[in-house]
Amino acid sequence: MMHRPPIKFxxxxxxxxxxxxxxxxxxxxxxxxxSCDTIHYENPLxxxxxxxxxxDRVLLCKRNIEPRFGLWTLPAGFMELNETxxxxxxxxxxxxxxxxxxxxxxxxxxxxSRVGQVHLFYRAKLTSDQFDPGVETIEARLFLESExxxxxxxxxxxxxxxxxxxxxxxxxxxSLHHLDV
Amino acid sequence: MMHRPPIKFxxxxxxxxxxxxxxxxxxxxxxxxxSCDTIHYENPLxxxxxxxxxxDRVLLCKRNIEPRFGLWTLPAGFMELNETxxxxxxxxxxxxxxxxxxxxxxxxxxxxSRVGQVHLFYRAKLTSDQFDPGVETIEARLFLESExxxxxxxxxxxxxxxxxxxxxxxxxxxSLHHLDV
Numbered sequence: 001m002m003h004r005p006p007i008k009f010x011x012x013x014x015x016x017x018x019x020x021x022x023x024x025x026x027x028x029x030x031x032x033x034x035s036c037d038t039i040h041y042e043n044p045l046x047x048x049x050x051x052x053x054x055x056d057r058v059l060l061c062k063r064n065i066e067p068r069f070g071l072w073t074l075p076a077g078f079m080e081l082n083e084t085x086x087x088x089x090x091x092x093x094x095x096x097x098x099x100x101x102x103x104x105x106x107x108x109x110x111x112x113s114r115v116g117q118v119h120l121f122y123r124a125k126l127t128s129d130q131f132d133p134g135v136e137t138i139e140a141r142l143f144l145e146s147e148x149x150x151x152x153x154x155x156x157x158x159x160x161x162x163x164x165x166x167x168x169x170x171x172x173x174x175s176l177h178h179l180d181v
Numbered sequence: 182m183m184h185r186p187p188i189k190f191x192x193x194x195x196x197x198x199x200x201x202x203x204x205x206x207x208x209x210x211x212x213x214x215x216s217c218d219t220i221h222y223e224n225p226l227x228x229x230x231x232x233x234x235x236x237d238r239v240l241l242c243k244r245n246i247e248p249r250f251g252l253w254t255l256p257a258g259f260m261e262l263n264e265t266x267x268x269x270x271x272x273x274x275x276x277x278x279x280x281x282x283x284x285x286x287x288x289x290x291x292x293x294s295r296v297g298q299v300h301l302f303y304r305a306k307l308t309s310d311q312f313d314p315g316v317e318t319i320e321a322r323l324f325l326e327s328e329x330x331x332x333x334x335x336x337x338x339x340x341x342x343x344x345x346x347x348x349x350x351x352x353x354x355x356s357l358h359h360l361d362v
Contacts, residue, residue, distance in 0.1 A: 010190060025317075
């Protein structure tokens, strides 16, 4: 997903930063500006998306962008400022699939601490089986569980969320899944 | 919580940034470096914390830091890189209260989109009523619902999470609360 090279210069004054523990009682090494004292915090990113369903089928998008070009994913992307998690998940579903849907409950929270990300997937009930995917998507298509291209799924968070979704569907009820991958 | 002044200089090369829509198909204005083309994304921050309980009592911490110095809060703070949401919530509970506890389920997800934050609170079952608060806390104390200092609660996310917690306790069962404030 997003590549994060180390911070080299102060975002407030342009001076080369130092890496050290700040003097304010902090316990972690941060990029600190020796000129204006700005501390550059780096924190995990939130990825928000949906599991859009139409009867027994789930909507997947074939990626038209790197990474994982040509592989299938649930609609999802980085949460932006000035939106809620639900609004972000809905925005990504419109952008990547051009889908029409009603948002439902939070379905999975997946920690990917290795890359500093938290992924949140909401269930979404499609209100049409017609899609209008944006530039990031080659194709948006509905899949029965038996049709899911498991060998061509782009991200592990999509894979585990789909596995939980179909397992819950077989059990007849959906609950929140809290996972670390 | 964390103040976010606009980015002025490129974190990779120190050149003054421009604010414009990047040329990569993006639709939002970002801080873009005219020299090395680095795009500086700014995304919401995740705050992680706990609702620690001991029988009918809940643990609150009196803040020894700004903002909201001297007011009461649930133990919580910004999630760091290289930890899961649960690990971050546990870390903050140790740092701010010096509490001993068992982590339980996710209890509230509170969007604070006005300031670009998502707050996640987990229930935690205290295994001792002795605390050893860190430098950020004046006092860590257990409160019955009738004793909660509602007029001296530091943050709205703490207030709504406490309200949901005591309402669920009266009903006899806890579920996930998904809120926008």
